[in-house]
Amino acid sequence: MAQGKPRLVIVGSGWAGFYISQHIDLSIYSPIIISPRRTSAYTPLLASAATGLFNFYLAEDSVRSKSRSLVKFIKANVLDVDFSSKSVHCAPAFEEDEVLSRQEFTVDYDILILAPGCEPNTFNTPGIRKQLFDLLEKASLPNVSDQHARDLLHIAIVGGGPTGIEITAELSDLCKSEIADLYPDVAKFMTISIYDVAKNILSAYDTKLHDYATQRLVDRGIDVATGTVIEEVGRDYLTIKGRGRNVSLVEKLDVLLNDKGLKRIQTDDRLRVFIYQSTPEGEKPTSIHPNVYALGDAADITHASLPTTAEVAVQKAKYLHDGVIAGKGPDHPGWTGQAAWLAWRSGSLMWNRNWRSRFAIVLTWALNKVFGSEIAKI
Template sequence: MLPRLVIIGSGWAGFYIAEKIDSSKYDVTTLSPRRTSAYTPLLASAACGVFNFYLAEDSVRSKARVKQHFIKSNVIDIDFAKKVCRCAPAFEDDDEQLPEFDVEYDILIIAPGCIPNTFGTPGVEENAVFMKNVSDAMKVRKILFDLLEKANLPNISPERVKELLHIAVVGGGPTGIEMTAELDDLAHKELKGLYPGVADKLSIAIHDVAPNILSAYDQKLYEYANQQLVNRNIKVHTNSHIEKVEKDCFYTKEDGRIGCGMLIWATGNKNVPLLEKIEVRKTPKGLKRVITDSRLRVYQAGDGDVLHDGVFALGDAGDIQNESLPTTAEVAVQKAKYLVQILNLGGGNFQQHEPFKYEQKRLVSYIGQRDGVIAGDNEHEGWTGHRAWLAWRGSNITWNRNWRSRIMIVFTWILNSIFGKEIAKI
């Protein structure tokens, strides 16, 4: 009988392992509430019609992986002594109370990622839009078009139009800035033609609690990005504290009530509920992550350096002891690659393998109108402009690992440049 390899999560880390693991060596099961894996860096572009939604995700089920099992469920607890995951079927809109069940493992890979953190801000869960999955990207597009149609009604006041067509993006990191950039591009091109007299009233503002946007970049680059956005009439509110969010407005400590048609929450991570439950060593403050050794093996809870047998953690939910890395797809994929290579060699004595080494790639962000920023290094202070945009667009293709989708993305770009985006069709 083959060793049972169970993967918790079908995101960047879990999906990579399911895709690349040698199924002739392991009996593989993925446990996840999602049967697709989102290419998160592509969500903002998909929401704004740069390519079709289905190109921003991949299916866990595939002809190439027929030997593997997928069970649509949330892992709610892990019994490490018995090597069992307790699972609850995951069907959001289903009233049927399906019973829980157990899945046994010999090797367990914990990769449930993390979820958006609202920092307890009242009304965010109910009224904001998040950007984590393709369903969120679809929601953004649907809301945007509903807002434009409402603003186009004959009996609507100019004051109401102003509020309806105000979009607030909370979070000035790469996710929030790229969302803003794609929305602004859309407003300046396709929407102007589709909604004459309406689209030009669309306004976008970024709110961030920090003193700068894109603070992971050097000062020169984040100041450049800020200035470019301001030049395009995008309001950048740094040091802005959101106090509560309501259906048609939100309140900041600095400016009080601000009316808006849509608020996109693109900031903060918190751990999934499973991490509260399980008996492993975790990071003590802030986002709880499972602490691993440098070979991604999970420590038991407590002070002794005792490892759980055959248990690994990676992606946003895992972090290496004393070598903390950011919660990014880049880190998740590099760790998944490392682990799968060893497992495909047969696993065995992990100690004989080299520890994981992270290779930092350049940060690239899109800031709209074919402009972007690329982080520098000791030899170069970084790049901006068209070159950065090209690098970012190029990375869009490499994020997607499915060749069919890659070809479709390039093909859609060509069609878009000739005929414009097929944006209004949802």
């Protein structure tokens, strides 16, 4: 224990880990965050930032806080956990310094919270390139044919999860507004396709939601190509299983793999991490690790898999912090139309954790309304 207080070690600085670090009672616990990233990204805001609705610095927050300086931060990767000695084995997260990155160390804990998140699964697909506005300029050249312009301005988004759908909608709005005004001669050639290996976009959600989202995208003229497998990403093409090279690649922003082949930390409904043992029927949970919890994208409640979203991570963090899961009840009918749009936009404010950034977002919205988005800076 540190100064008589239990040492609470949090692995990961994403939605779940960061929430707990900002709300834990510092008079009772001595928290330590271990993460390779010194900022926490507001993932629901990234799509808006990517399309120029506001600056990227408003879509992230520093793990270190002047008002909570007692929260210790260690920029490192956790390599292993020794549950018997209650310690985590770490390596400094400084890839540019090979000597330092090999100087491993251990951190003791009294309570361990595992919230490392997970990496997007690209299925080992080779290639990936981002080049939207350069292609708009190329398509605007006087010696470029209409067909070549169409090939250049086909925006392909791989991944039909929440981030993929949001960036698709934001890009559609961008094409119909600023791009139509700034590139009037070639804006008509822009098309958007979204690809997903699952049968439906937003496959982790209920049928009503993904049917509604699909119809809304189709109404916008967006090609929704579900059940497709991207085999290769070339310099200016995608190879789709069964189709060959047929589209030009502009953006690849999200590949969301829920529980398809991605191994997760299994917990009980109180977020306690299971200890598994071999049985004649295979690996089965037999007990739990004392004072070890897991949440966020890297953890699943056994037999109750939930979507890998910011909302779920925060709800689990709130439950772990104070025992109460926030949010609407399961019988809430949901929102559609203008109400859904207002709820989504207001979310850009509520996801942000400080009033300075919220004010800056509102101010940026007002400036965009009057002067247009700063897409030249994207």
